[in-house]
Amino acid sequence: MQNYIDPRQLGVVRAITTQAVGADTEVLSDAINMEGWEYLVYIVNGGTNAATSGTVTVVIKESATIGGTYTAVTGSSFTYATGDDGVFKFGIMKSSAMTLGSFAKVSVTGGTGGTFTAGVDCILVNSK
DSSP states (O other): OOOSOOGGGEEEEEEEEEEEEOBTOEEEOOOEEOTTEEEEEEEEEEEEESSSSOEEEEEEEEESSTTSOOEEOTTOOEEEEOOSTTOOEEEEEEOTTSOTTOEEEEEEEEOSSOOEEEEEEEEEEEEO
16 A cells, blocks of 8 residues: 655646736636546635735636536635735645546636735646
8 A cells, every 4th residue: 555645646737827816807727637637636825915805716617628618616616815915825625526537727716805916736646
């Protein structure tokens, strides 16, 4: 039984480059091909916020084809408060509900409360 993570079983992709996102604005990553990977983990790096309060919603979306319609994966959404300027928060999402071989995107949407910065990395786990 393997009791460690073999780095050859991991892939890392910059899903969304850190950028300013306006209130009520969605930033959607490029598609990530899940073929050959067991699951994925998104790491959301939320940073400076123009207001002292606000929210950010993060959702994993999937499609059977790269150019298809992307729909939210059940149970893959979370919302966090942006808080004070300069405070970084990390949210981790894993979706085992996805069908292997499907394509995934991550959506980051700002709620009310002003502009904020965010970036997202994706870790693909257990290559087949």
